[in-house]
Amino acid sequence: MSLKSREMNILIDEITDRILLLSIIMWAVALALTFLFSSLFSSSVRRLLSLTRRIAEGDFTARAILKRRDELGSLSDALNEMARRLQSLFEQLQAGFDELNAILNSLSEGVLVLDRNLNVKLANDRLIEMFPIEGDITGKGYLEVIRSADLKGIIDDLLREGRVMGRRMEFGGRTFTVNGSSFEGKKGKRWLALVFHDITSDVQIERIKADFVANASHELRTPLTAIRGYLETIEDEEPETRRKFIKVIQRNVERMSNLVSDLLLLSRLESSEPHIRTERVDLHEISGDVMKLVEKEAVRKGLKLKMEVEPGTLVIGDPFLLEQMLLNLLDNAVKYTERGEVKLKGEREKEGVRIQVSDTGIGISPEHLPRIFERFYRVDKARSRELGGTGLGLSIVKHIVILHGGEIRVTSRPGSGTTFTVYLPSSAGNPSRDSSYA
Ligand SMILES: Nc1ncnc2c1ncn2[C@@H]1O[C@H](COP(=O)(O)OP(=O)(O)OP(=O)(O)O)[C@@H](O)[C@H]1O
Ligand SMILES: [Mg+2]
Structure with missing residues (x-):
């Protein structure tokens, strides 16, 4: 072999070695890159999978952040957008549902919806108050919730006729009117809706x-x-x-x-707006006038009439009504007293005037005391009627006192006598709704 061909061979071997080394390096780099890309790819796919799973489970707040510009990146953007839209749709639905619930619960009527098996589908707060119901009633049979034969009759008619209007039912000492209709729900299912109105006070x-x-x-x-x-x-x-x-x-x-x-x-x-005058009324003056009206009868019965009202005691109110109040109290005192005395006292108090009408008459036993201010109520009907009484006098007195923002009390001992005490504020303030104390 010549020198030249030997050199050539060495050169070729060297080149072959380098090519081999380069291919090994390139192969290693390719392998490393493939591994890197496949692991990046599969982690992105895993994140997208987890995102879809969370959305499917109802978590619309879930998002996946993939900073990729390939198809996986676009897919993640699309999934994020879908989740965002679902979230806003869900929030709208929830708001609508909350609104509907608030409306249902603000009704003064009770609302009950039953499914076709007559189990409770929905009941508003008012219904739960009306028929004191405890615990969750959804899915329970209606008779388990409201045990009422009246209601059963109404629902039987509703199933037969498809509609019931203004039906009355009694429950726990209260009276209700019930309206109901049957309607078609989803997939043709029949539902029943009932509305209860408490009319006890009416x-x-x-x-x-x-x-x-x-x-x-x-x-x-x-x-x-x-x-x-x-x-x-x-x-x-x-x-x-x-x-x-x-x-x-x-x-x-x-x-x-x-x-x-x-x-x-x-x-x-x-009446809802009684018209009463508010003037300065001299209690001493009107007391004297009223005394004169009962004097004749008192003298006839041999009763002593006493008036102890300081001159200049002023009351703010309606002179006609205040006179009527005194007359009714004094008329009773004279009427229900056979011997002794009838006294009218009037004195100023810190913030008003205290008036007392007392007698030494037949008195009123404790069991009758709470009722004597009721219209037409008389302790002894026959006796009062004989004396010309109809049982309206004290009811009128009570109304007058209330309209003047005052209070009335009564104390009595059968056989010893009765004292009515009226307190009137110096300014005819807001009428108090219940002002009798027995
Ligand atoms: N001073 C009193 N002493 C004993 N009983 C009284 C007295 N005042 C009222 N009563 C009892 O209270 C009842 C109601 O009194 P009220 O003045 O409302 O009716 P009345 O006197 O029977 O009839 P009216 O006043 O309408 O003519 C009377 O029927 C009487 O039984
Ligand atoms: Mg009377």
């Missing part, structure tokens, strides 16, 4: 009104029947008897007229 008012009309009619009929009876026979009577009859008729006419005036006054006092 029913009580209706009853009070009916009682009032019955009482008033009865009280008017009594003197009317007497008048008619005497009038029918008066023509055939002797002049002496006629005079007696006329007196009886006059008494009954007066009684009717008093009753009508009392009823009118009571309705005026009970």
Whole structure:
């Protein structure tokens, strides 16, 4: 071999070695790069997978941050955008649901929705208050929640007729009206919606009104029947008897007229906006006037009448009503006292005036005391009627006291006497709603 060809061979070997080394290096670099890219790729895919899983589980706040410009980067942007939209949609739905819930719970009516198996689907707060219900009732049978035969009848009719209106039901001493309708829910399922309205206080008012009309009619009929009876026979009577009859008729006419005036006054006092005057009224002056009105009867019965009102004691209020109040109290004191005395006292107090009407009469036993301010309430009906009483006097007194922002109390001992104490503030302030203390 020549020198030249040996050199050539060495050169070729060297080049071959270098190529081999280079290929090994390149192969190693390629391997390293492949490993690096595949691990980066699979970590991105894993993050995207975890994102989709969280969204599927309802966590719409989840986001994936991939800083890539390839398809995986675009996919992550698209998924993030989807999650954002789902989150805003979900928030809108939640707000709508909260609003609906707030509306349902602010209703004064109770709302109950039942599914087709008659299990509770929804009940608002008012319903839960109306029928004191404890614990979660969703999914429970309606009769388990409200045990009521009335309600069962209503629901049976609702299932048959598809609609019920203004049906009454009693529950726990209260009265309700129920309206209901059946409607089609999702996938054609039948649901029942019922609305309960508590009308207990309306029913009580209706009853009070009916009682009032019955009482008033009865009280008017009594003197009317007497008048008619005497009038029918008066023509055939002797002049002496006629005079007696006329007196009886006059008494009954007066009684009717008093009753009508009392009823009118009571309705005026009970009206939603009773008009009362507010003037400076001299208690001493009106007390003297009222004393004169009962004096004759007191003298006839041999009773001592006393008035202890300091001159110049002023009350702010309606002079006519205040006189009426004193008259009713004094009239009772004289009417229900057979011997002894009747006293009217009036004195200034720190912030107002205290008036006391006391007697030494028959008294009122404790069980009757809480009721004497009710309309038409009389302890002894027969006796009061005989004395011309209808049981409206104290009810009028109570209203007058309330309208003047005052208070009334009564103390009594059967057989010893009764004392009514009225306190009136010096300025006719806000009327207090309940001002009687028995
Ligand atoms: N001073 C009193 N002493 C004993 N009982 C009284 C006295 N004041 C009231 N009562 C009892 O309270 C009842 C109610 O009194 P109220 O003044 O409202 O009715 P009345 O006197 O029977 O009739 P009216 O005043 O309408 O003519 C009376 O029927 C009576 O039984
Ligand atoms: Mg009376």
